[in-house]
Amino acid sequence: xxxxxxxxxxxxxxxxxxxxxxxxxxxxxxxxxxxxxxxxxxxxxxxxxxxxxxxxxxxxxxxxxxxxxxxxxxxxxxxxxxxxxxxxxxxxxxxxxxxxxxxxxxxxxxxxxxxxxxxxxxxxxxxxxxxxxxxxxxxxxxxxxxxxxxxxxxxxxxxxxxxxxxxxxxxxxxxxxxxxxxxxxxxxxxxxxxxxxxxxxxxxxxxxxxxxxxxxxxxxxxxxxxxxxxxxxxxxxxxxxxxxxxxxxxxxxxxxxxxxxxxxxxxxx
Amino acid sequence: xxxxxxxxxxxxxxxxxxxxxxxxxxxxxxxxxxxxxxxxxxxxxxxxxxxxxxxxxxxxxxxxxxxxxxxxxxxxxxxxxxxxxxxxxxxxxxxxxxxxxxxxxxxxxxxxxxxxxxxxxxxxxxxxxxxxxxxxxxxxxxxxxxxxxxxxxxxxxxxxxxxxxxxxxxxxxxxxxxxxxxxxxxxxxxxxxxxxxxxxxxxxxxxxxxxxxxxxxxxxxxxxxxxxxxxxxxxxxxxxxxxxxxxxxxxxxxxxxxxxxxxxxxxxxxxxxxxxxxxxxxxxxx
Numbered sequence: 001x002x003x004x005x006x007x008x009x010x011x012x013x014x015x016x017x018x019x020x021x022x023x024x025x026x027x028x029x030x031x032x033x034x035x036x037x038x039x040x041x042x043x044x045x046x047x048x049x050x051x052x053x054x055x056x057x058x059x060x061x062x063x064x065x066x067x068x069x070x071x072x073x074x075x076x077x078x079x080x081x082x083x084x085x086x087x088x089x090x091x092x093x094x095x096x097x098x099x100x101x102x103x104x105x106x107x108x109x110x111x112x113x114x115x116x117x118x119x120x121x122x123x124x125x126x127x128x129x130x131x132x133x134x135x136x137x138x139x140x141x142x143x144x145x146x147x148x149x150x151x152x153x154x155x156x157x158x159x160x161x162x163x164x165x166x167x168x169x170x171x172x173x174x175x176x177x178x179x180x181x182x183x184x185x186x187x188x189x190x191x192x193x194x195x196x197x198x199x200x201x202x203x204x205x206x207x208x209x210x211x212x213x214x215x216x217x218x219x220x221x222x223x224x225x226x227x228x229x230x231x232x233x234x235x236x237x238x239x240x241x242x243x244x245x246x247x248x249x250x251x252x253x254x255x256x257x258x259x260x261x262x263x264x265x266x267x268x269x
Numbered sequence: 270x271x272x273x274x275x276x277x278x279x280x281x282x283x284x285x286x287x288x289x290x291x292x293x294x295x296x297x298x299x300x301x302x303x304x305x306x307x308x309x310x311x312x313x314x315x316x317x318x319x320x321x322x323x324x325x326x327x328x329x330x331x332x333x334x335x336x337x338x339x340x341x342x343x344x345x346x347x348x349x350x351x352x353x354x355x356x357x358x359x360x361x362x363x364x365x366x367x368x369x370x371x372x373x374x375x376x377x378x379x380x381x382x383x384x385x386x387x388x389x390x391x392x393x394x395x396x397x398x399x400x401x402x403x404x405x406x407x408x409x410x411x412x413x414x415x416x417x418x419x420x421x422x423x424x425x426x427x428x429x430x431x432x433x434x435x436x437x438x439x440x441x442x443x444x445x446x447x448x449x450x451x452x453x454x455x456x457x458x459x460x461x462x463x464x465x466x467x468x469x470x471x472x473x474x475x476x477x478x479x480x481x482x483x484x485x486x487x488x489x490x491x492x493x494x495x496x497x498x499x500x501x502x503x504x505x506x507x508x509x510x511x512x513x514x515x516x517x518x519x520x521x522x523x524x525x526x527x528x529x530x531x532x533x534x535x536x537x538x539x540x541x542x543x544x545x546x547x548x549x550x551x552x553x554x555x
Contacts, residue, residue: 067453068453069449069452069453086455087452087453087454087455088455089455091453093449093450093453095446095449095450096446097444097446099444099446099447099450101447101465101468101469102545102546103468103544103545112454112464113454115464116451116454116455116456116460116464117454117455146545148545
């Protein structure tokens with residue numbers, strides 16, 4: 001690995017805070033529901049953080065606030081030293097569905113964020129980079145294929161490339177592989193880990209799967225509902241790189257059990 | 270799924286072999302099935318007329334109709350008066366359709382894209398759409414005269430609404446993920462409309478255009494029936510008043526070719542533009 005890769009796009013050393021949320025609360029004006037209460041969270045450079053919790057715990061609200069899609073009612077949201085006041089190009093996002101557009105080829109879909117922000121000419125120039133990214137995710141040769149001809153896993157790989165094309169400082173992943181079957185899902189999770197490592201990416205994953213959270217994360221944020229808040233941040237000390245084989249180890253099972261116990265308690269409230 | 274029921278078990282003493290039976294209709298090509306229906310139709314028609322069940326004034330024989338079609342066809346090909354009449358009707362259809370597309374698409378974007386349009390304009394459009402639009406024909410004649418304009422207006426009036434509905438439905442068809450994705454990319458409202466909502470909605474928009482293409486034909490001919498003029502509809506009206514039913518039949522058949530051509534043009538354009546969207550043959554809904 002070259003020295004240049006040790007520093008991220010903004011030059012922050014690995015481990016430095018990239019994304020900081022302090023005392024973030026969100027109350028929806030329409031029904032006065034407190035979706036989030038006093039959330040404090042720091043994402044460090046190159047780390048992988050997952051958030052898990054039962055429905056209504058505010059995790060999707062949290063993700064939307066972090067993506068700049070909705071403003072918090074109060075609190076500070078700071079990415080790379082600048083407050084987040086709206087969607088930004090240093091935020092990459094991925095959803096449950098690949099959401100590729102059928103009238104564009106895979107490569108054209110990938111450069112869409114560039115097309116939107118910088119225009120068609122810039123998007124055309126970015127095609128080379130799209131091809132490189134496709135090679136990174138194992139999609140070499142599918143550059144000019146239309147999404148109809150891609151499998152579910154391939155479509156999600158394409159949407160990973162689309163997320164990475166703007167070289168975001170933080171990746172927000174909203175249950176990205178939950179629409180895939182379990183075999184593809186495990187494989188894509190390992191792929192995701194490899195890509196994040198190679199790109200020195202800072203990732204934030206919303207998931208419903210405790211196993212998925214444990215196998216991928218350095219830290220797991222466990223949230224509780226009514227009002228949505230952070231119950232605990234669990235550190236995962238499994239060595240890296242993680243392998244699927246680790247899911248059968250005792251340490252893995254312990255962490256999973258611990259988190260499940262916390263979520264069960266949350267249900268009683 | 271019928272395979273499951275029609276498969277037949279043959280037991281040869283050792284193994285049970287399942288013989289797959291293909292339903293007869295699945296083995297017949299479409300053209301053959303269509304020809305069969307056509308032949309039966311003509312046969313029944315011939316029978317009904319030659320047995321004298323129906324008076325020849327009411328229903329001509331297939332042969333009489335064919336003869337008249339040849340006559341009309343010759344007149345059209347040699348640039349006779351019928352060609353002039355057909356050309357007038359074709360112009361009404363083309364102008365009417367163009368007008369319907371322009372107005373229908375604009376209104377569709379207004380009600381599909383803006384909250385104001387959906388709240389304040391859509392209810393009126395629905396109200397007008399439920400009216401019997403043909404009843405407006407005398408008004409159009411009064412406003413625009415007996416010329417081509419009143420027919421164009423009625424044709425456009427009838428064809429506009431399906432295009433409005435198709436466009437509005439198309440703009441609504443983009444899913445939540447696509448909208449969110451465009452938001453995260455910092456797309457403006459205009460970009461979201463042009464680069465995402467409109468292309469996503471093209472199948473529905475074309476569905477509206479196809480329904481409109483059928484309506485525009487009906488509108489032009491109704492306009493000619495009720496407002497005179499010198500189009501093909503007037504030829505039909507005159508032939509009918511003279512009890513020249515073979516002529517009426519052959520004129521209608523030629524007219525339907527125009528409608529078919531317009532419909533085929535829209536379908537062809539749809540295949541070219543919405544290349545990613547596969548559609549069943551002859552289906553309205555995409």
